[in-house]
Amino acid sequence: MxxxxxxxxxxAGVSLATVDRxxxxxxxxxxKTVEKVNSAIEELGFVRNASAANxxxxxxxxxxxxxxxxxxxxxxxxxxxxxxxxxxxxAEMIHVxxxxxxxxxxxxxxxxxxxxxxxxxDGIAIMAPESPQVRDAMLRLEExxxxxxxxxxxxxxTTGGDAVGIxxxxxxxTAGRLMGRFSGARSGKVLVIAETMQSxxxxxxxxxxxxxxxxxxxNLQVLPSLETWGNQARAEKIVQTSFxxxxxxxxxxxxxxxxxxxxxxxxxxxxxxGPVTIxxxxxxxxxxxxxxxxxxxxIAQNPGHLVRSAIRILKARSDQKEPLASQxxxxxxxxLKENT
Amino acid sequence: MxxxxxxxxxxAGVSLATVDRxxxxxxxxxxKTVEKVNSAIEELGFVRNASAANxxxxxxxxxxxxxxxxxxxxxxxxxxxxxxxxxxxxAEMIHVxxxxxxxxxxxxxxxxxxxxxxxxxDGIAIMAPESPQVRDAMLRLEExxxxxxxxxxxxxxTTGGDAVGIxxxxxxxTAGRLMGRFSGARSGKVLVIAETMQSxxxxxxxxxxxxxxxxxxxNLQVLPSLETWGNQARAEKIVQTSFxxxxxxxxxxxxxxxxxxxxxxxxxxxxxxGPVTIxxxxxxxxxxxxxxxxxxxxIAQNPGHLVRSAIRILKARSDQKEPLASQxxxxxxxxLKENT
DNA sequence: GTTGAAATGAGGGGCGTACCTCAATTAGCG
DNA sequence: CGCTAATTGAGGTACGCCCCTCATTTCAAC
Numbered sequence: 001m002x003x004x005x006x007x008x009x010x011x012a013g014v015s016l017a018t019v020d021r022x023x024x025x026x027x028x029x030x031x032k033t034v035e036k037v038n039s040a041i042e043e044l045g046f047v048r049n050a051s052a053a054n055x056x057x058x059x060x061x062x063x064x065x066x067x068x069x070x071x072x073x074x075x076x077x078x079x080x081x082x083x084x085x086x087x088x089x090x091a092e093m094i095h096v097x098x099x100x101x102x103x104x105x106x107x108x109x110x111x112x113x114x115x116x117x118x119x120x121x122d123g124i125a126i127m128a129p130e131s132p133q134v135r136d137a138m139l140r141l142e143e144x145x146x147x148x149x150x151x152x153x154x155x156x157x158t159t160g161g162d163a164v165g166i167x168x169x170x171x172x173x174t175a176g177r178l179m180g181r182f183s184g185a186r187s188g189k190v191l192v193i194a195e196t197m198q199s200x201x202x203x204x205x206x207x208x209x210x211x212x213x214x215x216x217x218x219n220l221q222v223l224p225s226l227e228t229w230g231n232q233a234r235a236e237k238i239v240q241t242s243f244x245x246x247x248x249x250x251x252x253x254x255x256x257x258x259x260x261x262x263x264x265x266x267x268x269x270x271x272x273x274g275p276v277t278i279x280x281x282x283x284x285x286x287x288x289x290x291x292x293x294x295x296x297x298x299i300a301q302n303p304g305h306l307v308r309s310a311i312r313i314l315k316a317r318s319d320q321k322e323p324l325a326s327q328x329x330x331x332x333x334x335x336l337k338e339n340t
Numbered sequence: 341m342x343x344x345x346x347x348x349x350x351x352a353g354v355s356l357a358t359v360d361r362x363x364x365x366x367x368x369x370x371x372k373t374v375e376k377v378n379s380a381i382e383e384l385g386f387v388r389n390a391s392a393a394n395x396x397x398x399x400x401x402x403x404x405x406x407x408x409x410x411x412x413x414x415x416x417x418x419x420x421x422x423x424x425x426x427x428x429x430x431a432e433m434i435h436v437x438x439x440x441x442x443x444x445x446x447x448x449x450x451x452x453x454x455x456x457x458x459x460x461x462d463g464i465a466i467m468a469p470e471s472p473q474v475r476d477a478m479l480r481l482e483e484x485x486x487x488x489x490x491x492x493x494x495x496x497x498t499t500g501g502d503a504v505g506i507x508x509x510x511x512x513x514t515a516g517r518l519m520g521r522f523s524g525a526r527s528g529k530v531l532v533i534a535e536t537m538q539s540x541x542x543x544x545x546x547x548x549x550x551x552x553x554x555x556x557x558x559n560l561q562v563l564p565s566l567e568t569w570g571n572q573a574r575a576e577k578i579v580q581t582s583f584x585x586x587x588x589x590x591x592x593x594x595x596x597x598x599x600x601x602x603x604x605x606x607x608x609x610x611x612x613x614g615p616v617t618i619x620x621x622x623x624x625x626x627x628x629x630x631x632x633x634x635x636x637x638x639i640a641q642n643p644g645h646l647v648r649s650a651i652r653i654l655k656a657r658s659d660q661k662e663p664l665a666s667q668x669x670x671x672x673x674x675x676l677k678e679n680t
Numbered sequence: 681g682t683t684g685a686a687a688t689g690a691g692g693g694g695c696g697t698a699c700c701t702c703a704a705t706t707a708g709c710g
Numbered sequence: 711c712g713c714t715a716a717t718t719g720a721g722g723t724a725c726g727c728c729c730c731t732c733a734t735t736t737c738a739a740c
Binding site for chain 2: 002049050051084093176177181184302308324334336
Binding site: 002004005006016020023024026048049051052053054055056057058 | 695696698699
């Protein structure tokens with residue numbers, strides 16, 4: 001039988017009321033008494049029954065995911081996983097909501113954050129490009145008692161709050177290592193394609209990529225990043241131009257989470273050499289491309305894990321507990337045809 | 341406010357007692373009445389409060405991990421993660437125990453399984469080489485109401501029960517792909533080192549490895565598997581002999597979860613070419629070897645994830661629920677220096 | 681209609697904890 | 711010593727559900 005508060009009271013030689021006061025940090029307990037209870041906890045190995053506590057409290061966890069309004073297949077995957085988690089965690093009194101806002105409108109994001117009510121929301125995971133407005137709004141939310149979390153792409157890690165997502169510099173470096181090793185002894189140029197290089201994430205990936213290539217693969221020369229701006233026609237044009245002016249392209253690195261546009265552009269552009277092609281994020285499209293051989297490797301982060309991790313961290317914060325660090329580290333996954 | 345059983349009773353137009361009968365599959369309820377309650381559940385989106393239910397039931401989950409008596413750093417990691425999970429899940433009334441048995445003694449394993457009492461144990465995760473005795477014992481356990489799970493290395497997947505672990509053929513294939521790509525255009529031989537090839541896991545990995553190499557990398561020739569039998573002196577001898585008789589070794593694949601012995605053997609044996617070296621499982625040793633460059637890649641499965649996944653699956657089975665498939669799939673991880 | 685079985689209702693006690701009130705005891709201070 | 715403040719105890723109610731008992735109603739077969 002597991003020890004209960006009754007056992008604690010007995011062993012500590014105090015009343016249930018006092019045990020309760022100590023367990024819940026209520027005031028008006030003598031220092032000595034607190035210690036008596038704490039050593040009884042030690043002695044018995046008492047662990048509070050979370051179910052009973054939450055039941056008594058009537059505790060419901062209400063979390064929000066703030067996501068971009070528009071997005072690619074990766075975002076779709078996230079939405080699906082949030083939905084899935086919502087069902088799975090419902091029995092544990094965890095409810096998750098999704099709010100979507102144009103991601104390039106930091107003012108609107110900040111405004112929305114300002115309207116959140118601690119009575120209605122316990123915590124929020126925010127996926128938004130770095131901006132002072134958002135960062136400030138997050139800080140103010142914390143002050144008002146709503147936990148915040150940078151989700152995937154985010155505010156700089158120095159905010160104090162946690163962040164869920166991969167280290168993009170390391171992800172870029174991983175892509176760089178694969179690019180270098182996969183292209184073997186061949187010399188030539190490497191094309192880097194991004195939707196935009198405005199974002200911190202893209203910059204970090206590029207940085208990591210360049211570091212590895214420059215340090216260990218002098219046979220490769222990384223070209224300036226091409227930006228598609230999410231425009232297919234433009235993507236095809238810039239890719240075509242690149243192939244034309246660089247006949248010695250041996251590698252292509254697609255920074256963007258939506259690899260579809262660039263890959264289609266590459267497929268339609270005439271080129272040779274079978275360049276090594278690496279992209280980010282597992283989506284139905286990249287998965288198919290891996291199988292077919294259009295892609296040689298995909299650097300990914302598990303969307304389901306990202307979502308559940310964010311939820312667990314917010315829950316732990318709400319419970320004033322430490323999350324299990326080892327469980328909440330998002331791995332930089334490397335997907336090949338064989339381990340997809 | 342979340343709907344409770346009271347709301348269900350009201351909406352369905354029945355009493356609390358009947359709601360309870362339906363929710364817990366108790367007999368003596370008319371088909372029509374069951375339907376009334378079920379549609380009320382639908383209508384309200386009722387989800388049973390798992391905390392309250394478990395509290396009322398006095399439910400405690402007691403699981404056991406059956407692990408080998410002797411093992412390497414990977415086993416140590418597993419033990420640590422089990423301990424960690426035990427603390428983390430304690431508040432949710434989940435208790436985990438570890439029992440260790442010499443893994444090559446299927447009779448003793450079967451005997452131990454036969455002694456388990458459903459009053460004391462709800463489920464067990466078993467890490468043991470495939471054997472008819474163990475498989476039968478598992479089936480009998482299931483009949484007696486104790487859930488069983490093949491853990492990491494296991495009984496063939498056709499047992500009916502779940503299994504937690506990676507697809508070893510795919511893991512071997514992944515290693516093969518990396519070996520092929522990393523060795524570039526070079527031609528030569530590939531050394532395969534295992535502790536033993538007796539186990540199903542080793543065979544499957546080798547199979548997957550060979551398939552990929554044979555299909556896509558005709559420049560590589562995979563040598564017969566060397567077996568160290570867990571003996572360091574022997575490991576060094578066979579590695580040395582291999583290097584001596586095959587001057588053109590361009591790759592080394594260590595099947596064994598303990599890469600330490602083989603790697604040390606390789607380090608002490610004179611060789612050239614800087615062969616591509618790939619091993620399995622992340623341990624302090626393989627991690628260091630990745631950083632130092634002694635290893636080019638590691639194929640791994642996350643020990644913490646394995647442990648928690650096993651626990652969650654056993655819990656779900658105990659609750660008669662479906663586990664979240666996407667969360668319980670163990671990924672075949674590829675670790676490079678950059679994403680360790 | 682009678683009868684027996686099946687179905688349903690009403691109600692209570694309990695799980696371990698939170699949170700509240702009020703009384704009782706103790707400690708500290710002048 | 712008396713007085714106030716600090717500390718502690720006792721007890722109750724609640725949370726949502728499980729599980730049990732006993733009575734009552736409904737139904738179907740005769």
